[in-house]
Amino acid sequence: MLWLLVFYIVALVLLLMTSLWQQDVFTAEIVRHWTLSNYDKLFTGQGGLWLRIYGRTVLLATIVTLIDIALAFPLAWFMARIVSPKWRTLMFLAVVVPLWSSILVRIFAWRTILGGQGLLNQFLVDTGLLSHGSSAFLYNDRAIAITWAYVWLPFMILPLFTALEKIPHSYLEASRDLGAGALTTFRRVILPLAFPGVVAGSIFVFSLTMGDFVAPQLVGGGSQVLGGAIKDRFGVAADFPFGAALASLTLVTLVVFLTITRRTGALENV
Amino acid sequence: MTSSRAERWIFGGTSALVLVFLYLPLGLIVLYAFNKTNINSWPFPGFSTQWFDKLLHDPVPKEAAWLSIRIALASTALALLLGTSMAFAFARYRFFGREVVNFTVTLPIILPGVITGVALASFFLFTNTELSTRTVIIGHTTFCIVLVFNNVLARLRRLSPSFEEASRDLGASGLQTFRYVTLPSIRTALIAGALLSLALSFDEIAVTFFLAGADTTTLPLWILGAFRNSQSLPEVNAVATVILLISLPVIALATYLMREEGGTRIIEE
Numbered sequence: 001m002l003w004l005l006v007f008y009i010v011a012l013v014l015l016l017m018t019s020l021w022q023q024d025v026f027t028a029e030i031v032r033h034w035t036l037s038n039y040d041k042l043f044t045g046q047g048g049l050w051l052r053i054y055g056r057t058v059l060l061a062t063i064v065t066l067i068d069i070a071l072a073f074p075l076a077w078f079m080a081r082i083v084s085p086k087w088r089t090l091m092f093l094a095v096v097v098p099l100w101s102s103i104l105v106r107i108f109a110w111r112t113i114l115g116g117q118g119l120l121n122q123f124l125v126d127t128g129l130l131s132h133g134s135s136a137f138l139y140n141d142r143a144i145a146i147t148w149a150y151v152w153l154p155f156m157i158l159p160l161f162t163a164l165e166k167i168p169h170s171y172l173e174a175s176r177d178l179g180a181g182a183l184t185t186f187r188r189v190i191l192p193l194a195f196p197g198v199v200a201g202s203i204f205v206f207s208l209t210m211g212d213f214v215a216p217q218l219v220g221g222g223s224q225v226l227g228g229a230i231k232d233r234f235g236v237a238a239d240f241p242f243g244a245a246l247a248s249l250t251l252v253t254l255v256v257f258l259t260i261t262r263r264t265g266a267l268e269n270v
Numbered sequence: 271m272t273s274s275r276a277e278r279w280i281f282g283g284t285s286a287l288v289l290v291f292l293y294l295p296l297g298l299i300v301l302y303a304f305n306k307t308n309i310n311s312w313p314f315p316g317f318s319t320q321w322f323d324k325l326l327h328d329p330v331p332k333e334a335a336w337l338s339i340r341i342a343l344a345s346t347a348l349a350l351l352l353g354t355s356m357a358f359a360f361a362r363y364r365f366f367g368r369e370v371v372n373f374t375v376t377l378p379i380i381l382p383g384v385i386t387g388v389a390l391a392s393f394f395l396f397t398n399t400e401l402s403t404r405t406v407i408i409g410h411t412t413f414c415i416v417l418v419f420n421n422v423l424a425r426l427r428r429l430s431p432s433f434e435e436a437s438r439d440l441g442a443s444g445l446q447t448f449r450y451v452t453l454p455s456i457r458t459a460l461i462a463g464a465l466l467s468l469a470l471s472f473d474e475i476a477v478t479f480f481l482a483g484a485d486t487t488t489l490p491l492w493i494l495g496a497f498r499n500s501q502s503l504p505e506v507n508a509v510a511t512v513i514l515l516i517s518l519p520v521i522a523l524a525t526y527l528m529r530e531e532g533g534t535r536i537i538e539e
Contacts, residue, residue, distance in 0.1 A: 008378060008386075008412050011393040015385075018392045030395070071291070074284035082281055091285075093525050098292055100469055100517045101299070104493045105510035109295035112302065117311035119298070153292060203380060211382020214475060218497065227384050234388050234480055240395065247388045254381055262373070 012251070019244035030240060038245035050229070054249065057226040060145055061209035065156075065202050067149040072156040072201065073194075079157075080164035092161070099154050107215050110147045114138040114219065143219040148209050155208070156201035163197025164190075199261050207254050226250055300514070303507035310503060321508040331509055334492035341403065341488060342471035345410035349467050350460065352411070353418025360419075361426035376420075378413040383476025386412060391480040402483040409477040414467035421463035425456050458527045465524040469517065 019038055022031045042050045079091045098106065113119045114137040121133035137143060167190065175185040213227035220228075226246065233243025306316035325331060359365075360372070378386055390409050394401060433455070437447040475490040482491060489509070496506045 007393075007408075008389075009374065011386075011389040014392045014396050015389040018396075071288050074281050075288045078281040078285040082278055089525070091289075093521065094289060095292070096525055097514075097518070097521055098296055100473075100521050101296060101514045102473055102490070102493060102510045104475060104490055104497075105299055105506060106295055108497060108506070109298050112298055112310040112312075113295065115310075117309070119312040122312040150291065150295065153288075207380055207382055211384040211476065213384060214494070227382065230384055230388060231479070234391060240392065243388060244392060247385055251381065251385055254385075258380065 015244050015251070016248050018241055019248045021241045023239055023241050038242050041242065042245050042249065050246070053224050053229055054226060056141075056223070057210060058253070060141065060148070060225065061206045064145055064148045064152065064209050065205045067145070068153050068156040068201065068205050069160075069198060071149070071153060072160050076157050076160040076164050076197075080161050081167075095154050095157050095161075103151060104214060104218075106151055107147055107218050110143065110150065110219050111138060114143055114146070138219060139221045141220070141223065143221075144216050144225070147215045147219050148212065151215070152205045152208050155204040159200035159204075160194065160197040163194045163200075167193045203258065203261055206257065210250055210254060296514070299507050300511050302504055303511040305504040305507070308501055308503055321504040324505055325508045325512070328505070330487075331489065331492055331505070334487050334489045335509075337403070337487065338472050338489040341407055341410060342468045344407045345414045345471045346464050346467045348407070348411045349414035349418045350464055353415040353463065354422050354456075354460065356415070357419050357422035357426055360423055376416060379416040383413075383474065384480075387477040387480035390477070394481070400483065401481055401486070403486045405481040405483070406478055406486055406488070409481045410471040410474060413474075413477070414471055417467045417470065418460070418463035421459045421466070422456055425459035429455055462524055462527045465520060465527075469520070469524075 018030070020034050020036065022033050022035055022037065023029070024031050075091075075095075079088055079095075083091065111118075115121070116133045116135045116138070118133075118137070120137055121130065124130040125133060171189055171193075172185060175189045180188065211227045211230075213225070213231040216225045216228045224232075230243050230246045230250070233239045233246060301314060302310050303321055304317050304319060305314070305321065306318040309315065356375070360368070386409065390405070390412070391401075393399075394405055399405060429452075433451055434447055437451045438444075442450070473490060474488075475494065478486075478488055478491060479494075482488065487495075493506055493509065496502045
């Protein structure tokens with residue numbers, strides 16, 4: 001009955017093991033000979049290129065998570081506390097619908113928006129802010145960040161909404177009756193109670209960002225991210241052991257992140 | 271609800287902007303499906319339905335879609351079986367390492383698809399298994415199980431065991447109790463879990479990418495390939511529009527079922 005669980009764990013263990021093996025340069029066969037050389041290359045090789053890719057991805061994932069918290073909070077609050085129940089269901093649907101349409105096409109849509117002949121450029125030219133279309137919006141890290149923030153946003157809104165919906169109204173009234181201003185109520189009452197939702201959403205957004213290779217491929221510039229680097233090792237570059245080492249680093253990062261956040265109890269609601 | 275007028279306007283306004291952000295790309299996808307040319311530029315070049323015509327007569331995306339549907343059905347069927355039995359084991363029995371298992375079982379959903387993909391790819395490489403449709407199904411099943419498991423477990427935890435005890439006390443056999451008492455009470459959770467896993471499997475790209483055999487072109491893999499060919503860009507938009515149209519009633523149903531359950535369990539994604 002738990003065979004698939006075992007199956008998955010075995011696969012993860014094999015991934016870690018593969019990262020400690022070598023690949024024969026000539027035959028591309030994997031040699032089961034234990035070595036740390038993949039990790040040596042990862043941490044010190046090519047002038048720290050791989051560590052820079054890792055650092056950039058972590059930074060991007062953090063920025064994307066923060067953007068999504070900022071965007072999701074007002075909407076989740078409006079949905080959970082202000083609108084009528086009928087509107088709440090409608091808005092809930094509105095947040096869920098994008099999740100069900102092809103993620104690839106949604107990512108690609110940003111190429112249409114940010115491109116040289118795209119909507120954004122035309123808008124800026126029409127309003128006189130730019131004299132002609134600029135190519136500065138697409139094919140760079142900023143474009144990747146915007147696209148990621150867009151595709152993962154529902155994953156932040158939904159847990160935040162669940163957390164905010166659960167706050168009893170009497171708590172807010174009590175806070176006001178005791179003389180707290182709106183800001184104090186937000187900081188001392190709402191924020192601590194919404195925290196598990198923020199954490200749950202952040203786990204999804206951060207983790208999805210750390211592994212994605214589609215958005216960088218479609219809207220990013222030449223610079224690599226972790227997901228793309230892993231994909232290439234298992235694809236065109238065909239260096240499975242090194243790819244496994246990169247994937248293991250991602251895995252360890254996320255498990256550490258999860259273990260820390262688990263203490264907050266956020267995953268209980270997930 | 272006592273919210274001041276200012277509060278309403280500030281949050282309402284911001285929410286409207288966020289919703290525009292969510293829907294602008296979707297609107298563009300649908301709009302460009304009706305593009306007259308194959309260049310996705312603004313202002314909109316002109317209206318035509320030629321891409322839907324092309325789609326109607328193009329067997330490749332249809333075959334890809336059919337393959338994706340079969341994979342989604344197979345993975346969901348497996349996930350229903352395994353996920354439900356796992357949920358029962360968790361709800362009914364305490365066993366050694368239960369908490370650790372509980373943590374690991376959510377990993378396929380929380381970890382990005384690329385990890386699941388390369389881990390299973392290493393596994394199949396190690397066991398010398400040739401990549402095929404079957405390996406994709408195994409990959410999809412690992413995360414679909416979690417969706418079913420979470421939904422059913424949440425329901426079982428709220429279900430009082432006294433119903434089943436009463437059924438047994440009244441002389442019903444184990445099978446009868448399951449058929450007439452347990453199954454009806456977890457039915458909506460099963461449907462919700464199944465819908466989620468169908469949808470996720472159908473749209474899955476990261477895991478599929480590493481596990482697909484040479485002839486396993488699922489719809490997302492076809493779409494990814496079509497992006498490289500600028501001739502067929504609006505056709506991809508047409509495909510996405512068709513998918514959106516088909517999934518709208520399904521979303522409505524799934525949302526209804528999940529709201530019914532009292533929680534927003536969609537977040538298992």
